[in-house]
Every structure is written in structure tokens, then in C-alpha cells.
Amino acid sequence: MKRILALVVTLTLVPASAAWATELDELLERSLDASYTAEQIISCSTPDGVRDAVVTIAQSNGEIRMASTVTGDVQVSSGAGGWTLSRQGGVISSASVDSGVEPFEPLYQVEGAGSSDFLGRGAAVHRLLRDGVLRAQLVFDDETGALVAATTFSANGDTYCDRRFVVFDPTDPGFESQELVDSEGLQPQTGLETTLPESVAGFNRLDMYEDEVGFRFAYYSDGFFSFAIFETPTTVALPGAETVQFGEGAYKRTFTAGQVTYVWETRSGGMAMLGDLPPDLHEGVLMSLPASQTPGIFRRLWRSLFG
Amino acid sequence: MRTAVRSLPLLDMPQGLVPEADAVVIPIHRNRGVWVGAAAAVVALVIAVAAIVTPPPTSVSVDDLSSRFGARASLDPAFGPSKVVMPELGLLSE
Numbered sequence: 001m002k003r004i005l006a007l008v009v010t011l012t013l014v015p016a017s018a019a020w021a022t023e024l025d026e027l028l029e030r031s032l033d034a035s036y037t038a039e040q041i042i043s044c045s046t047p048d049g050v051r052d053a054v055v056t057i058a059q060s061n062g063e064i065r066m067a068s069t070v071t072g073d074v075q076v077s078s079g080a081g082g083w084t085l086s087r088q089g090g091v092i093s094s095a096s097v098d099s100g101v102e103p104f105e106p107l108y109q110v111e112g113a114g115s116s117d118f119l120g121r122g123a124a125v126h127r128l129l130r131d132g133v134l135r136a137q138l139v140f141d142d143e144t145g146a147l148v149a150a151t152t153f154s155a156n157g158d159t160y161c162d163r164r165f166v167v168f169d170p171t172d173p174g175f176e177s178q179e180l181v182d183s184e185g186l187q188p189q190t191g192l193e194t195t196l197p198e199s200v201a202g203f204n205r206l207d208m209y210e211d212e213v214g215f216r217f218a219y220y221s222d223g224f225f226s227f228a229i230f231e232t233p234t235t236v237a238l239p240g241a242e243t244v245q246f247g248e249g250a251y252k253r254t255f256t257a258g259q260v261t262y263v264w265e266t267r268s269g270g271m272a273m274l275g276d277l278p279p280d281l282h283e284g285v286l287m288s289l290p291a292s293q294t295p296g297i298f299r300r301l302w303r304s305l306f307g
Numbered sequence: 308m309r310t311a312v313r314s315l316p317l318l319d320m321p322q323g324l325v326p327e328a329d330a331v332v333i334p335i336h337r338n339r340g341v342w343v344g345a346a347a348a349v350v351a352l353v354i355a356v357a358a359i360v361t362p363p364p365t366s367v368s369v370d371d372l373s374s375r376f377g378a379r380a381s382l383d384p385a386f387g388p389s390k391v392v393m394p395e396l397g398l399l400s401e
């Protein structure tokens with residue numbers, strides 16, 4: 001009898017979890033297919049204070065162009081593995097990468113939270129739960145499928161970041177999807193010797209890259225939040241950083257509106273983490289990585305002389 | 308006998324009549340290890356001071372990392388307007 005009951009439960013739960021995962025994928029995929037222009041407010045409550053920004057967004061053909069309303073001549077274009085920072089038409093920084101993995105099943109359970117009115121338009125609200133804990137609330141425009149608001153939460157229910165459109169024009173901005181970078185995309189590599197674990201605090205290592213300038217990085221995701229870990233031969237400069245202590249190690253940290261950056265020194269060089277994960281997950285991730293260590297005098301001298 | 312010797316007359320010789328004897332160089336026998344140790348200590352001190360004073364090279368900037376993270380994040384199924392990696396807005400105005 002118990003076996004039959006277990007079978008029934010299994011047959012009931014497995015399709016249900018698959019349906020949740022498919023639903024998140026479908027929602028996000030439809031959102032990326034939308035075309036519009038918008039103005040978005042970002043407000044994040046971080047351990048180091050509030051970080052705000054107001055940005056303009058134009059999305060078309062899977063590419064998103066974002067610019068600060070403060071510095072309107074600076075624009076970020078991102079999509080399909082490309083990222084370009086430009087000012088007045090001139091490229092300041094760019095990168096292009098390829099991915100070697102198929103999307104995996106997100107760890108999130110998606111709950112419908114009803115309909116709402118957003119900027120005078122019909123919208124659907126969905127909640128994302130990981131391990132039963134509310135981690136995000138997403139609002140999608142009914143007509144276009146665009147993600148018009150997203151709120152992320154720490155495990156204790158506190159709001160981490162709130163992003164919402166305050167202006168929304170569902171008209172296609174009409175720009176042609178451009179080649180974001182001229183160079184060939186950085187290819188993911190397998191078989192690299194690394195100290196980076198395959199799984200960190202529920203995040204899976206998806207791709208690893210080795211750059212021509214000598215540093216490696218790995219991309220981790222749990223299906224919604226993501227971060228990258230960099231291993232660099234020298235330390236990473238982080239102006240204006242706060243120093244925080246995790247375990248016995250000291251880490252330098254900065255928050256921007258929606259992103260956190262940590263840098264620290266290890267025996268073999270420098271490391272950095274960039275990501276959008278909520279603050280309560282930071283320590284668990286950092287403690288799973290090579291520890292922060294102050295190098296000895298001779299190692300510092302060696303690096304100073306030879307890099 | 309001793310008394311007889313003491314009673315001999317003293318002769319005061321005029322200066323320059325008898326050439327003075329050459330100075331004898333007596334080598335100072337000190338431990339060579341002390342000098343080697345002292346030199347090593349000085350070198351170590353110079354290295355230590357240089358290491359402390361010289362800042363570590365910081366050739367990697369966060370912008371270099373943001374671009375790569377931003378590019379990879381754009382391939383994520385969750386990519387959207389809430390996932391675009393933006394650099395520090397304060398730095399953009401510089």
C-alpha cells in the first residue's frame with residue numbers, strides 16, 4: 001500500500017515540478033521576445049546602503065539597450081552573448097562569449113499570484129520560490145509579455161531590489177539587432193584545472209572560460225539569479241569598496257543598483273565575484289571558494305616585480 | 308747581576324740617527340660569518356621595505372570583468388531588463 005502511495009505521489013509531483021519549470025522558461029522567453037521602450041527605476045536595499053538608478057530601456061529582437069538618465073550618452077547593449085558599453089557612439093568596452101551548455105531546469109517553483117493593473121495595462125503577477133522561500137515577484141505585461149516589474153527578496157522576506165517600469169511604450173523601437181562585437185566570442189572550455197566547485201550554495205557551474213589576457217572565469221546560475229567567479233593573476237582594483245569579513249577572510253565589496261562585486265586576494269592571485277544574488281546568499285557562496293588570504297612579503301614582492 | 312745592568316749608563320741618541328722600525332700590521336681576526344650575516348640582514352631589510360612600500364599591481368579593472376559577465380548573462384534563459392549588467396553609473400560620468 002505504501003509503495004502504491006509513493007508511486008502516486010511521485011507521478012503527481014514530477015509532472016507538476018516540470019510544469020513549474022516550463023512555465024518560468026516560457027514566461028522569460030516570451031518576455032525576451034517583446035519589443036518596447038521604457039523607463040525603469042531600480043532601488044536596492046543593500047548592507048552598505050540604498051543603491052538607486054533610473055534607466056531608459058529599449059528592447060527589440062532579443063537585444064536590450066540600456067542607458068542612464070543621468071549620463072544619457074552612455075549606453076549598454078546586451079543580448080545573444082554580446083555586451084557593449086559605448087559613449088557617444090564609440091565603444092568603451094565590449095565582450096562576446098558563447099555557451100556550451102543547454103539550459104537546465106530552474107530550481108524555482110512558480111506560483112501565479114493573480115492579475116493586476118500596471119501602468120494602466122493588464123498584467124500577470126508570478127512569484128518565484130526556491131526551497132519554499134519567496135525569492136522574486138515578477139510582473140508581466142499581458143499584451144506583450146514584457147517583464148515590467150521585478151522584486152527580489154532575501155531569505156527573511158526583506159526586499160533586496162525593486163525594479164519597475166514607470167514609463168512603458170509597447171511600440172517596437174525598430175532598431176536592427178546589431179553585431180555587438182566584432183571579435184569572435186570567447187568559447188567555453190572543458191577540462192580546465194580549477195579550484196572552483198561545480199556547485200555553490202545551490203548554484204550550478206555552467207561554463208568556464210580562459211581569457212587571452214590570463215584570467216579564468218566561471219558562470220553560475222540557479223535558473224534565476226546568477227554570478228560569475230573570476231580568477232586573475234593579479235588583484236582586482238575596486239574603487240570605493242567596503243571591507244567585510246567572512247570567516248577569517250577579508251573581502252572588498254561594492255554594490256550598484258542590482259549588482260554586487262566582491263574582490264579578494266588568494267595565495268595564487270586575485271579573485272572576484274560579480275552577480276545579482278541577494279545578500280543572504282553571499283557568505284555561502286564565498287565560503288565555498290578559495291579563501292581570502294593575505295600573501296606573504298616575498299609573494300607580494302614577486303607579484304610587484306613580475307606581476 | 309740585575310743591579311749591574313741597571314747601573315749601566317743611558318745613552319740619549321739624537322733623532323734620525325737610527326731609522327725607526329716599520330709598523331707591524333697585525334691582522335684582526337674577526338668572524339667572517341658576522342659580516343655575511345650583517346649583509347644578508349641589510350638585503351632582507353631592503354626587500355621587506357620594498358615589499359611593504361610597493362603596492363601590488365592592479366592591472367585588472369572591474370570593467371574588464373563586468374563586460375564578460377554581462378556577455379555571458381545575456382545567454383541566460385532568465386536574461387531580461389532586470390538582468391542587464393550595468394557598470395557603476397558614477398564611473399560613467401567621469
